[in-house]
Amino acid sequence: MSLLTTPAWLAAMGGKLPAPVPLRADGVEAHAFVQHEPRPTEFFDLWHVLTTTAPALPICREPIDSPPWVPALMVMVPGYECLPTGPRAGEPEALHALVSAALAYDVPTAAFLYTRPGPLEAVLHERGFTCVPLSMTWDLHLPGTGMADYLAAFPRKRRKELRREMRSVVDVHAEEPDLDELTALKCQLVTKYRGGADFTAERRKLAALAAMDSLTLVARPQDGNAVGFAMFARHDGDWTCTAVGFDYADERSRLAYFGTAFYAAAEHAYAEQARTISYGQGAWAAKRGRGCTGTPLNGWVRTRDARLAEVLRRSAATTRREVL
Known part of the structure; x- marks a missing residue:
């Protein structure tokens, strides 16, 4: 279990994200919440995350209009990673069930933000989510x-x-x-x-x-x-x-x-x-210059709203990760 999914961490970060909602299925669960209102400048706000030019986030090469970004189910922990937990957290079958539970929420959009490479990303790809490169997280392996x-x-x-x-x-x-x-x-x-x-x-x-x-x-x-x-x-x-x-x-x-x-x-x-010190996102030049290695983090979004789906397609096609 990552520090970012422990009860102590979640309690310490209480209030940083909107109130959590249940998201679990077949031996796997994930921290999730429903975003009902725009929260510009917040790193869980879809509009901000997918369109900002902040150095630690993606750069979109085309202007993006204002489709209905909310309401949306957001799957991520405070600390800006997406980390399913549970005895079956690495099993594709269980992750498919988790994604189905996310899509069952009565909101038009579901987003898994700041995912690391691994089985969850493979499942999200299979389920038709659009992938947008977001950022890097940095670790110093001593x-x-x-x-x-x-x-x-x-x-x-x-x-x-x-x-x-x-x-x-x-x-x-x-x-x-x-x-x-x-x-x-x-x-x-x-x-x-x-x-x-x-x-x-x-x-x-x-x-x-x-x-x-x-x-x-x-x-x-x-x-x-x-x-x-x-x-x-x-x-x-x-x-x-x-x-x-x-x-x-x-x-x-x-x-x-x-x-x-x-x-x-x-x-x-x-x-x-x-053996390892984790530093999270941002300040990539300072971290890489002192021995840290980066892991890419992605955003995966699926929506029933046709206007937002088109914006996501354009964002995925015109966005580059600031650090590769």
Whole structure:
């Protein structure tokens, strides 16, 4: 089971997506919800996901009009992946039953968003869903047993660059999270990319994430003020980066992302014999440049609405994944 399907994660992300609805059949189930109203800028909103030019999402080469995107059944977990669970989650017959259950909902459109390559995608193709490439999710598979092995995996020139960068990072330490301090940093990041942040809501989420089996790495110069942090959740022997935040007004935060989320994280993960650190979507250049490998994520949509079906056909034909 992925961290993103655990009760602890779903509880921590409560409210991030609309209220879930049941979707299960024959030993397999999936997190789903019905979107009744447009939610522009949200990464589960079909119009936004399939037409935006945001760097982490697809680029559509043709203008798209406004057909009825909602209501629609959306199948995905908070964390932006589509991950069926259950003892038969990898069996095509059970997945066909799950897809049938999705199509049985009294809405014209069903969408499975952010699927990884595998049996679910094969079933969705067989069932006539239109596939649109969406994004990439990134994982760092740690080679060997320590940082020397991590650096050795890079070409010589890049290895020298990374060593120089690691020397320039301010001190990073594992700390018990000061939620008010970390929330202030997280709100700076949210405001930078989304235009505003709710301190109370962000603090609640960080508190729930910290209550999991977590590790918080803080970039804290000698003057004592934190300039960045990265929080990780341990699950089934692997790690997932669950939150980051930075003080953009302090120039020392410039390398804090790399120092907390990658270099210090790799050292601690090696010490705990973790093999993989998952980072999710976005910031692909930073992640690939520090050893992560990408897995493509796709959107699969089927609709009874003829206008939306035509838009989906055009989107699939004219969209390219930003990172291949």
